[in-house]
Amino acid sequence: MGGPAATALRAPSVWRRDKGMTLGVALLGTMVICALFAPLLGTVDPTAINPVNRLKPPSAEHWFGTDMVGRDLYSRVIYGARVSLIVGLSVAALCALAGLAIGLVSGSIRQLDGVIMRLIDAMMSIPPVLLAIALTALWRGSLVSVIVAVTLAETPSIARVVRGTVLSLRELPYVEASTAVGASMMRIILVHILPNTLPALLVQASYVCASAMIVESILSFLGAGIPPSIPSWGNIMADGRSLWLVLPQIIFFPAAFLSITVLAVNLVGDGLRDMLDPRQMK
Template sequence: MTLPSATHAITQNIPSRRSGLGRLARRHPVVLIGGGLLIGLIIVAVTAPVFAGDPAAMDPFKRLRPPSAESWFGSDNLGRDVFARTIFGARISLLVGLLSAACAALGGLVIGVLAGYIRAFDNIMMRVMDGLMSIPTILLAIALISLTGPGLGILVIAIAIPETPAVARLVRSVVLSVRERPYVEAALCGGARLPKVLWRHILPSTIPALMVQSATVCASAILTEAALSFLGVGVPPEIPSWGNMIANSRLYLAIAPLTIFAPGIGLAVTVLAVNLLGDGLRDMFDPRSKRRR
């Protein structure tokens, strides 16, 4: 290919990418809004040390100060910058939410695929999943954390375990509907081995449902982390988290309302972004919505 023709091909790709983004905005604006909000929150959380200051710095002479040019959201009861702690709190919530969703999705995918295809495994694992689903998430997380002590790793595990059964049951239902389709039976009749059939024909069919369910798990994990931190069994108190910020500042609501409103608004916006993304992905992958268009 000559240089002019290569340049022409590149310039043709740019409008096509723009038209693809415009098509996504027209057909699925909720995905664009939710994904944009979530990406923006992740960027803010990652770049927090650049502009947010030190969330652990205390100054007893600046306790419960109102918002100012030096401290945009004021200070808490220990003289710490509420703005810095709110921005750094986004790191904990997003990290716990994304890691919990990833662990629950991976565990639920493995269990759901095996349970949906191997009937002997199905009878055992679904009874175990039913038992886990009967236990409230908060109580199970508190029980696990009380055995090992608070920490980020155990918090992720404690949230992911109760969320895994819902993912496993969803994946299992998809596998049960796909395993009877002609192309799967044709692959088995052609001599394909079971791992290859699972990898090439079964797993791709579970991805859309898994993505939607992962968004739901992520939003639930963020709320669960905030609730556990509020109760004092989440991340350690020295780590800024929206849950422990609300818990520490609830007695000073009348004096310094931003100490509660700032982390509360951050929590609400984050959960809203994840839920919007999940709802948009559900509409995007729903065949009935495609037929309506």
């Protein structure tokens, strides 16, 4: 079909895609603003302990209430955005670089493909959360150790995506033609294969970013991640789990911010997938 009728049929799907992407960018941008301007948006020091104000309900003075030692919950949630975004973006960037390198080598060099993929399969057989817990147990809990542990746990997924993309690109006519005229393997990778792996890499990296935020919160909730002295959404929820039935806001607010941030990243990832993959255009 062509003409106005086809355009009318395509319009709803394009509109839905654009709405999701716009919503994701808006939500993610809001969280980034909260993280960047936390000292201005926060009402008090998020680590300040005031036993007199412990377990206060939401009020004009404490918008989200206070926790069991009197710390302002609103300020802690706002500062917690910094930890989640730092972990998510850092893990996504490191996984993209490591996964790209591993995937390019595995997909381009047949002799190494089998060995690398068996190692990747072995790592992927362990759930990322369990692998991250095991790795953080080896090091002292800190922001850097959590980023490294989650990166090691999430890199195999990107490596497999890049490797699959390389294998499909390697069989295309223009790549075979370059090989036939004597182009070096390095030139083929840099000129023909690498640029065409970037769309799939960016999409997968966005999903890894969302997954890393969830894994970091789980680690902090279990006491195996960010130290309790650093405000993070996982730590806040861990502090309030024993008071869930009495003061549900201690868990509700950080969980809501985490859910909104993960939703925003996933919406952006879906939008990138639709824009960069022509097969999604319907």
